[in-house]
Amino acid sequence: MSKSNNSIPSQHMSAWEAFLRAQSRVLHVLDQELQEETGLSLAWYDVLVQLQKAGGSIRSGDLSSQLLISPSAGTRLIDRMGSKGFVERKACESDRRVVWVVLTDAGLDALRSATPVHLAGVRAHFTDFLDDDQASALSESLTPMARNATADEAE
Numbered sequence: 001m002s003k004s005n006n007s008i009p010s011q012h013m014s015a016w017e018a019f020l021r022a023q024s025r026v027l028h029v030l031d032q033e034l035q036e037e038t039g040l041s042l043a044w045y046d047v048l049v050q051l052q053k054a055g056g057s058i059r060s061g062d063l064s065s066q067l068l069i070s071p072s073a074g075t076r077l078i079d080r081m082g083s084k085g086f087v088e089r090k091a092c093e094s095d096r097r098v099v100w101v102v103l104t105d106a107g108l109d110a111l112r113s114a115t116p117v118h119l120a121g122v123r124a125h126f127t128d129f130l131d132d133d134q135a136s137a138l139s140e141s142l143t144p145m146a147r148n149a150t151a152d153e154a155e
Contacts, residue, residue: 038110049111051101085106088101
């Protein structure tokens with residue numbers, strides 16, 4: 001849906017700017033509230049969520065991809081979380097190039113403690129501003145954008 005000229009209609013530019021402001025501010029306040037209440041950053045919480053979704057373990061590279069960060073940033077993040085006992089690294093027995101990131105009991109406990117705080121924040125700063133129709137429309141608008149951006153990265 002690209003256009004050949006360099007102009008963007010004002011209502012589209014307003015939507016873009018509102019999206020950027022909302023995304024930045026909401027993520028900032030969610031991170032701040034989560035850290036104040038639980039000591040976990042939003043980035044650490046996201047790692048724990050991804051590990052739980054994956055059944056407790058995931059390949060390090062796949063985790064970085066899901067977190068939308070570089071492999072080196074993922075390694076540093078996992079190192080810091082490992083030093084606090086929330087995750088462990090396990091070498092893959094069948095392929096020594098692969099490292100698994102494993103959720104520990106301490107990590108699962110931290111996730112369980114942080115989830116109600118995070119969900120309350122998401123409600124207060126995001127979902128309470130949307131009725132069901134708006135939530136559906138937003139999801140329908142953003143999903144193809146995310147897919148398109150992901151496809152562009154793969155090329």
